[in-house]
Amino acid sequence: MASVADKKLTGLVAATFTPLTPQGEINLSEIGPYIDYLTEKQGVNSIFVNGTTGESMSLSVRERKILAEEWCQKVIVHVGCMSLKDSQELACHAEQIGADGIAVIAPSFFKPSTAEVLRAFLQEVATVAPTMPFYYYHIPAVTGVTGQSRDVLKDIEKLIPSFRGVKFSGSDLMDFGQCVSYSQPHWSLLYGVDEQMLAALALGAHGAVGSTYNYIGCHVNKLISAFNNGDLVQARKIQFRMQELLSYAMKLGFNLGVNKQLMIDVSGLNLGPPRLPVMPCPLDRAQAIAQKYLSIFPAC
Ligand SMILES: CC(=O)N[C@H](C=O)[C@@H](O)[C@H](O)[C@H](O)CO
Numbered sequence: 242m243a244s245v246a247d248k249k250l251t252g253l254v255a256a257t258f259t260p261l262t263p264q265g266e267i268n269l270s271e272i273g274p275y276i277d278y279l280t281e282k283q284g285v286n287s288i289f290v291n292g293t294t295g296e297s298m299s300l301s302v303r304e305r306k307i308l309a310e311e312w313c314q315k316v317i318v319h320v321g322c323m324s325l326k327d328s329q330e331l332a333c334h335a336e337q338i339g340a341d342g343i344a345v346i347a348p349s350f351f352k353p354s355t356a357e358v359l360r361a362f363l364q365e366v367a368t369v370a371p372t373m374p375f376y377y378y379h380i381p382a383v384t385g386v387t388g389q390s391r392d393v394l395k396d397i398e399k400l401i402p403s404f405r406g407v408k409f410s411g412s413d414l415m416d417f418g419q420c421v422s423y424s425q426p427h428w429s430l431l432y433g434v435d436e437q438m439l440a441a442l443a444l445g446a447h448g449a450v451g452s453t454y455n456y457i458g459c460h461v462n463k464l465i466s467a468f469n470n471g472d473l474v475q476a477r478k479i480q481f482r483m484q485e486l487l488s489y490a491m492k493l494g495f496n497l498g499v500n501k502q503l504m505i506d507v508s509g510l511n512l513g514p515p516r517l518p519v520m521p522c523p524l525d526r527a528q529a530i531a532q533k534y535l536s537i538f539p540a541c
């Protein structure tokens with residue numbers, strides 16, 4: 242059996258949308274072209290599948306397995322569910338199909354009352370797939386589990402030897418900084434609020450996982466290169482353009498349906514509608530945001 246891969250995860254990771262047919266069924270035939278698009282056009286290093294952007298909580302466990310198998314070339318599979326049993330089933334499955342790693346979000350219907358309880362939940366998932374590099378997925382605004390991520394990390398490798406990092410989708414940069422300063426050399430601290438990733442790079446992020454890397458990955462790679470070369474003026478320019486696009490979209494109303502539609506408009510991929518309770522994007526809003534995108538981000 243393979244051991245936990247020691248290849249450290251860095252750079253841009255696109256959190257993928259889930260292609261659906263117009264009737265709302267998963268559409269596997271679009272996954273091959275989607276992977277080609279991300280590698281060839283956006284230069285993303287890896288993908289994070291069945292996450293928030295992929296509407297994981299609206300998919301059945303069976304659908305999540307079928308999608309994971311199809312995506313499984315170079316991926317982290319998000320396996321978090323409300324039920325520990327479902328998470329364990331998906332973690333075993335990810336290991337069997339040869340994923341590169343798994344991530345787990347905090348359950349949010351019944352919420353863990355303390356960092357210790359959350360660690361115990363994560364441990365129960367990790368132990369059924371001990372060869373999978375394991376990432377804790379912190380996204381407090383969505384889960385309502387708002388405790389500090391740094392507290393979750395305390396002595397975590399004693400419970401989860403396969404622990405390899407955090408996907409940190411919170412805006413509390415002090416907590417993120419404390420995670421970085423506590424992190425071990427083989428961990429990856431991946432930032433997930435795309436509109437302020439430069440701040441996270443300054444604090445030592447090793448990479449970033451996000452939805453917008455689906456359609457501005459090639460620009461954000463330039464931001465990272467500029468940062469690595471010490472050219473903060475250029476890095477800020479790109480970050481400010483991302484902020485301009487997102488603040489425009491947020492004023493009109495930005496949600497996953499709108500985000501998915503923007504990806505469809507930019508890439509030409511046939512990703513279909515979101516699934517209820519996420520609503521499809523109204524046509525006029527989609528047009529306005531796509532136009533804004535084109536005015537801010539010329540082809541890379
Ligand atoms: C709440 C949410 O979906 N967060 C994503 C990652 O975790 C981000 O990639 C955002 O979609 C992005 O930063 C735009 O706000």
Ligand SMILES: CC(=O)C(=O)O
Nearest residue numbers: 256292293294451452
């Ligand atoms: C955005 C992100 O990382 C997710 O879809 O889970």
